[in-house]
Amino acid sequence: MRLVLLGAPGAGKGTQAVILSEKYNIPHISTGDIFRSNIKNNTELGKKAKEYIDKGLLVPDELTIDIVKDRINKPDCSDGFILDGFPRTIFQAQELDKILEGMGIELDCVLNIDVSDEKIIKRLSGRRVCQCGKTYHILNNPPKKEGICDSCNGELFQREDDREETVIQRLETCHKQTEPLIEYYEKSGKLVTVEGRESIDDTTKEVLDALNGV
Numbered sequence: 120m121r122l123v124l125l126g127a128p129g130a131g132k133g134t135q136a137v138i139l140s141e142k143y144n145i146p147h148i149s150t151g152d153i154f155r156s157n158i159k160n161n162t163e164l165g166k167k168a169k170e171y172i173d174k175g176l177l178v179p180d181e182l183t184i185d186i187v188k189d190r191i192n193k194p195d196c197s198d199g200f201i202l203d204g205f206p207r208t209i210f211q212a213q214e215l216d217k218i219l220e221g222m223g224i225e226l227d228c229v230l231n232i233d234v235s236d237e238k239i240i241k242r243l244s245g246r247r248v249c250q251c252g253k254t255y256h257i258l259n260n261p262p263k264k265e266g267i268c269d270s271c272n273g274e275l276f277q278r279e280d281d282r283e284e285t286v287i288q289r290l291e292t293c294h295k296q297t298e299p300l301i302e303y304y305e306k307s308g309k310l311v312t313v314e315g316r317e318s319i320d321d322t323t324k325e326v327l328d329a330l331n332g333v
């Protein structure tokens with residue numbers, strides 16, 4: 120299964136990607152996670168990416184596309200992959216098409232998770248994350264022990280770009296630069312849209328139903 124997850128910030132891409140990655144046994148590739156790990160390790164890429172991420176803007180295409188190209192060429196992607204947060208611009212989508220064509224493969228599905236802006240602001244203010252990649256929500260998906268990750272016992276923290284002003288800018292960036300991808304993938308016949316539900320489990324059911332039809 121070669122899958123792209125589309126959706127606004129906080130739509131639940133990462134949450135569903137982790138579940139799908141286990142179910143289909145294919146890697147979950149999040150450009151946001153790759154940037155954040157580079158920021159943490161203070162790499163050149165991390166320093167550049169941070170300037171944009173902290174403002175709620177997109178990291179420039181030229182810093183983003185090669186990372187994905189290298190990653191999907193790794194052997195663990197031979198049976199498929201889940202791209203979470205990439206592509207995010209029409210240019211990135213066109214470049215992805217070229218990369219896949221060069222590899223002699225194509226996407227099976229582009230799954231768009233649709234959630235309203237009001238819900239997103241609530242979700243992101245309650246999100247807590249762990250270094251291991253697990254994501255929680257203080258109300259919707261709390262850890263067993265407050266502030267501590269269920270899987271690795273790590274301390275949970277809030278993402279810097281989850282401050283309300285930054286969330287509002289991220290939503291605006293998404294409306295302007297990423298939403299045109301819905302039409303792009305509609306035209307290619309690969310788009311499936313599911314409504315992000317109030318609960319994670321209900322959303323997973325919708326997602327699995329949608330993917331069964333692919």
Ligand code: AP5
Nearest residue numbers: 128129130131132133134150151178204246255256317318
């Ligand atoms: P990225 O890390 O991709 O962030 P994002 O797209 O803004 O999305 P999020 O990770 O915030 O949300 P999500 O959809 O994964 O939701 P989650 O599952 O966590 O990118 C960060 C930044 O990096 C970008 O702003 C940009 O600057 C840069 N970047 C990344 N990729 C790039 C690219 N390709 N090009 C250029 N720049 C790029 O869920 C959110 C919360 O809601 C959680 O607390 C969760 O527990 C809860 N929740 C999830 N589902 C449900 C549900 N159904 N019901 C209730 N609660 C739920």
Ligand code: MG
Nearest residue numbers: 132133149151
């Ligand atoms: Mg995410």
Ligand code: ZN
Nearest residue numbers: 249251268271
């Ligand atoms: Zn953890």
